[in-house]
Amino acid sequence: MRTVTILGATGSVGGSTLDLVEREPERFQIEALTANSDVDGLAAIARRTRAKIAVIGDASRYQALKDALAGSGVEAAAGPEAIIDAARRGADWTMASIVGLAGLEPTMAALSCGKSVALANKEALVSAGSIMIRAAESAGARLLPVDSEHNAVFQCYEPEPGRVSRIILTASGGPFRTWTREQMRTVTPAQAVKHPNWSMGAKISIDSATLMNKGLELIEAHHLFPIGADKLDAIIHPQSVIHSMVEYIDGSVLAQLGAPDMRVPIAHALAWPERMATPCARLNLATVGKLEFETPDEERFPALALAKAALAAGGARPAILNAANEAAVAAFLGGAIGFLDIASAVAEVLAQYEPPAPTTLAEVVAIDAEARQKAAGVMRRMAA
Ligand code: NAD
Ligand code: MG
Numbered sequence: 001m002r003t004v005t006i007l008g009a010t011g012s013v014g015g016s017t018l019d020l021v022e023r024e025p026e027r028f029q030i031e032a033l034t035a036n037s038d039v040d041g042l043a044a045i046a047r048r049t050r051a052k053i054a055v056i057g058d059a060s061r062y063q064a065l066k067d068a069l070a071g072s073g074v075e076a077a078a079g080p081e082a083i084i085d086a087a088r089r090g091a092d093w094t095m096a097s098i099v100g101l102a103g104l105e106p107t108m109a110a111l112s113c114g115k116s117v118a119l120a121n122k123e124a125l126v127s128a129g130s131i132m133i134r135a136a137e138s139a140g141a142r143l144l145p146v147d148s149e150h151n152a153v154f155q156c157y158e159p160e161p162g163r164v165s166r167i168i169l170t171a172s173g174g175p176f177r178t179w180t181r182e183q184m185r186t187v188t189p190a191q192a193v194k195h196p197n198w199s200m201g202a203k204i205s206i207d208s209a210t211l212m213n214k215g216l217e218l219i220e221a222h223h224l225f226p227i228g229a230d231k232l233d234a235i236i237h238p239q240s241v242i243h244s245m246v247e248y249i250d251g252s253v254l255a256q257l258g259a260p261d262m263r264v265p266i267a268h269a270l271a272w273p274e275r276m277a278t279p280c281a282r283l284n285l286a287t288v289g290k291l292e293f294e295t296p297d298e299e300r301f302p303a304l305a306l307a308k309a310a311l312a313a314g315g316a317r318p319a320i321l322n323a324a325n326e327a328a329v330a331a332f333l334g335g336a337i338g339f340l341d342i343a344s345a346v347a348e349v350l351a352q353y354e355p356p357a358p359t360t361l362a363e364v365v366a367i368d369a370e371a372r373q374k375a376a377g378v379m380r381r382m383a384a
Helices: 012-023 039-049 059-068 080-087 101-111 122-139 148-156 202-210 212-224 263-271 302-313 317-333 339-352 361-383
Strands: 002-007 028-035 053-056 075-078 093-096 116-119 142-145 164-171 232-236 242-248 253-257
Touching: 002 012, 002 080, 002 101, 012 028, 012 039, 012 093, 012 263, 028 039, 028 080, 039 053, 039 059, 053 059, 053 080, 059 075, 075 080, 080 101, 093 101, 101 116, 101 122, 101 317, 101 361, 116 122, 116 263, 122 142, 122 212, 122 317, 122 361, 142 148, 142 212, 142 263, 148 164, 148 212, 148 242, 148 253, 148 263, 164 212, 202 212, 202 317, 202 339, 212 232, 212 302, 212 317, 212 339, 302 317, 302 339, 317 339, 317 361, 339 361
Parallel strands: 002 028, 002 093, 028 053, 053 075, 093 116, 116 142, 164 232
Antiparallel strands: 164 242, 242 253
16 A cells, blocks of 8 residues: 655646546555645545545635535645645655646655655756755655656666667647747637647646747756756657657667556556556557657747757756746736747846856745746736
């Protein structure tokens, strides 16, 4: 029996994780579940799974959560600190699936327990990569990649030094893969969240539409796999059947394939180093028929170029990139700026300042806050 904590249990990845965990109640026991503000959703899954504790991030919803859990035997807690405490309970396996930098401290708390942490929350790794990897190593924690591309690489990667010559992440290209900049100018949030192959939360869906997601994933790969930034590539593959590839020095290329369902990589991380059965659709290549590939167009999708530059420069650049992007995506979803303004706002913030590389968590948080403030200023001017 393994204990499982899900940080971000009401989200898309959280829901897929619960789907798998609940299929094998004799194998997994829920320790803690957390969410940001959806009290009813959180209480329902906590009751159903008999979690030990449920934590809501919005402290003002504490009484509502307590009421919703009355008589269930599930403990209630609220506030960002309570989420960190829940992560620190040290479940055997923790899913880090909070979206955005809000997931950084809870993920770090889970890592400090020295157990297995399945990582979906790419923004935390992008902003605090080397700090996070060092923390995992010193605590003896195992970071298991859940992002489908990184899970694919993880499955194909031979860790012996000097063997791997290249990592190639695949990208669907998003809903605007064939659109001109002119067509993208008037895109609405509803159009941009409609991903052709994957069903995901709003923020990552927008990132997929701008290709910022692939840029964040290149930075993520750089931290998860010990290989130079110059050996990381992205390729557009609209069918999302090949989830990524590892090229070896002898010319062999290993790929992981499967139907586009996040439960496949989550199941891999959940059962690792074993395997578990899933109800996911089986891949039928005859039905798929054709696998296509193209080079990403960084002129139409400048967010990818910005992320690559941040990866190459290192230091504080990835944290600034991520913070400005989170702010810009939220503004786009709120109707305050246009679709093309997202990458423009990120570029402007990156051009504005050059703080030294962060060496502590507090420094990452400070850089993130400053970048968000600058992004707000940039976007106020854009909207005016
Ligand atoms: P989502 O929006 O569906 O869910 C986010 C979860 O985080 C929710 O449970 C929400 O309550 C919680 N949350 C949000 N803000 C919070 C805050 N300030 N404090 C505490 N909790 C907060 O997002 P998602 O699509 O499930 O994505 C989660 C993470 O996984 C993201 O980092 C995303 O990039 C990554 N990811 C998602 C997918 C996917 O298929 N959805 C694939 C790969 C990677
Ligand atoms: Mg991905």
